[in-house]
Amino acid sequence: MSKQNSNNVSQGDDASLRSLSSEDVSQAPRGYCCAKSANPADGKGRKLHLLQMLVLPFIPIMALIVQTAVILNNIMVYRQEVMDIENQVTIAEELGKVVTRMQLERSEVAFHVYTNGSNLRSNLSRRFDLTNSALQNMSSWPQVSLPSDDGQVTHLDKDTFQKKLDEFRKKVLSREESTMTEVLLWYTSVNAAMLEHLTNQIKEADNSGVWRYLLAFKNLLKSIESTGIASVYGVNYFGRGELKSANHTSYIRHDAIAKDLLNSSLNFVPQMKDEYKKLTYSMVDYGKVKFNNDIITRNEKRKPNITEALDYFDSIATYTDELRKLQRYLRHTIRDYVTDALYEVTNKEAVGVAILVVVLAVSPIIIWLVHNAVATIQLYAANLAKKAKELKREKKKSDLLLFQMLPPSVATQLKQTRQVPAEYYASVTIYFSDIVGFTEIAAVSTPLEVVTFLNKIYRLFDARIECYDVYKVETIGDSYMVASGLPVTNGNKHVCEIASMALDLLSGSKQFKIPHRKTERLQIRSGAHTGPVVAGIVGSKMPRYCLFGDTVNTASRMESTGEASKIHISLDMKKALDVIGGYRTEHRGLVDVKGKGLMDTYWLTCKEGAANKSVEMETPAYFHEDEDAEPVFMRRLRDESYF
Known part of the structure; x- marks a missing residue:
């Protein structure tokens, strides 16, 4: 055999006797994806390969854990939001009860003033106790700002407000000189401050699904408030025979505001329209209320008549009582909505926790199964690499013998x-x-x-x-x-x-x-x-x-x-x-x-x-x-x- 043929044999061996094994993979050129990896069949390369195979399923497992944790966190955040909404609804209900009691008390006090101390309709002391009970049941007190005698605005806490309210009542009951304007100013200022606080609370809850109900609740309260203010001027009209131009204008404005707010509440909660229709059909004095409103709107001068004033007062009181039934219906609707939301979020939270627990429990099993599978594959690969090496050695021997018989x-x-x-x-x-x-x-x-x-x-x-x-x-x-x-x-x-x-x-x-x-x-x-x-x-x-x-x-x-x-x-x-x-x-x-x-x-x-x-x-x-x-x-x- 020649020197050149000997070199050709050596080169031919390298070209023809190559067989792909784990050893070849570990020495693959840079173009291969596994070029930088060590031999996966033994030693350090085996450990590195095992680590890589364990990390591979660990990535989606971690992604699933993180995703589940994020979803669970969002559910918990949503739960907290719903609980905050429930708290806001509770405060709104408590505030609504106080506003309602103050509206009723304003009507009674106004009637008392216009009838010169008449107690024909109700007992003011009983009305005051109901209002005080509603005040005491409030879990949080809003910032109530009232104008003082010197024209400044005073911020009152709960106890101070109670004292101020008691002083105003004593003044009314002692038959000191009390005017219609003073009564309206006091009660209207208190209710306006409370309703303003309620409006701000609802703005904070704009991202929740209950905002429509809360807005309808607030507008209905304001509608009743405006109706109560307008009724004071109505009692004045029937009790004194006419309204001055400024008072007549105030009546028209508050009556229009009350109707507009009522319509907006019905639009926010369409199912209340049916309830309002039932109210108009079932209320006996509903026609009388509309009739009296038309009379007051015309503001024709007539003889003062306390009986007519009392009838008007009773019809308006009945109408506002019916509106308060709508208010209670709406309050129950809001409560049901919040309860359903809490129930739903509780179920989602339970499902999220269950999924997280299952993932955490199954993850070690998956890792263990992958570890066993990879170990088995590596053992097989090691045996295969050994056999491939032996086969390559024998192939090289046979090719060397062949190259002695024929040119390479x-x-x-x-x-x-x-x-x-x-x-x-x-x-x-x-x-x-x-x-x-x-x-x-x-x-x-x-x-x-x-x-x-x-x-x-x-x-x-x-x-x-x-x-x-x-x-x-x-x-x-x-x-x-x-x-x-x-x-x-x-x-x-x-x-x-x-x-x-x-x-x-x-x-x-x-x-x-x-x-x-x-x-x-x-x-x-x-x-x-x-x-x-x-x-x-x-x-x-x-x-x-x-x-x-x-x-x-x-x-x-x-x-x-x-x-x-x-x-x-x-x-x-x-x-x-x-x-x-x-x-x-x-x-x-x-x-x-x-x-x-x-x-x-x-x-x-x-x-x-x-x-x-x-x-x-x-x-x-x-x-x-x-x-x-x-x-x-x-x-x-x-x-x-x-x-």
Whole structure:
């Protein structure tokens, strides 16, 4: 085997014997996604791979945990908002009760003033107690600002307001001079402050679903408030026979505001429209209320009549009582809405907690299952990597053996395409040699001795030709055939490569002793010729790389017509050597070559400057007697580090 072919073998091994395993994956080029990962089959790489596989399911698990936690947090925030709304609704209800009690008290006090202390309709002390009870039941007190006697605005707390209210009541009951304007100013200021606080609370709850109900509740309270204020002027009209222009204007304004606020409440909560229709149908004095409103609107002067004033007061009181039924209905609707919202958010919170608990409970199980699965896969991968490594080693051995039988490039092409077309080479050099007297040696030797003898000499020849760019074609008996310039062309180097190899083999063969005949030296007869050939694979079972053409026959004739311990070359080869230079030849003359006729031939003697030292300088050390000598490819097969 030649030096170049040896390199080709090594390169061919790397190209053809590659098999994908965990070891290859760990050393993959940068283009691969796993290029930077370590070997996942063993050691640190296995731990890293396990960590990666555990992190992979942990990411969606963590995402699910975070998502569930965020949803649960939103539910809890919503729950807190609903609880705040419930608190606001409670405060609104308490505030609404106080406003209602103050409205009723204002009506009673106004009637008391306009009738000059008459108690025909109700007991003021009882009315005051009901108002005080509503005040005491308030869980929080709004900032109530009332104008003082000096024109300044005073902020009152609960106790101070109660004192002020008691003082005003005493003034009314003691029959001190109390005017209609003073009564309206006091109660209207208190109710306005409370309703303003209620309006601000509802604005804070605008993001909730209950805001429509709260606005309807507030507007209904204001409608009742405006109706109560207008009723005070109505009582004044029937009790005194007419209204002054300013009082008549105030009546018209408050009556219009009351109707507008009532309509807005019905629009905010459409289901209240049916309740209001029922109210108008069931209320006996509803027609009287509208009739009296028309009379007061016209403001025609008439005789004062306390009885008419009392009837008007009773009809308005009945009407406002019916409106308060709507208010209670709306309050229950708001309470039901908030209760349903709390129930829904409680269920959502329970579901969110359950999901979070399930996720937290299932996550370790998933991680454990993934860990076991990855461990099993890694164990299988480790065994697979081991088998792949063994398979790669055996494949490399088989390919090395194949490359000893066929040229590496030809063998690779044969494995890939299953066919190799014949190829023409314009100029190659072919070498033949055989053993002089082999027939006589074989006749006096046993078959085993002959095989041992040929095996030893050709093993040494095979090892030596690896130093040259040549290819061993075949051995037939004692015939040894080598070529250069194919299957990989090398320009005109094939001539000098064969010449140097022939001199080297001749020099070494002179030192070789026949194993079973120690006293005899080996003699070989060599011949070489340069010319064109056709090379190709012959056969499908045990295919051989064969050379065809006249060049092969001529080279064989050079060997057969040569002499012992000499190298017989043709004129063509001699001319090629002269072109290259560095070699000495000796003219032999014309030789009758079978099938060719007379041919002018030469002896190749030595390289320039090495005529007297060729044997000593070129005889390799391993040509000494060594029963264990073996070709290089066999040493490679035995060398585990090579694989």
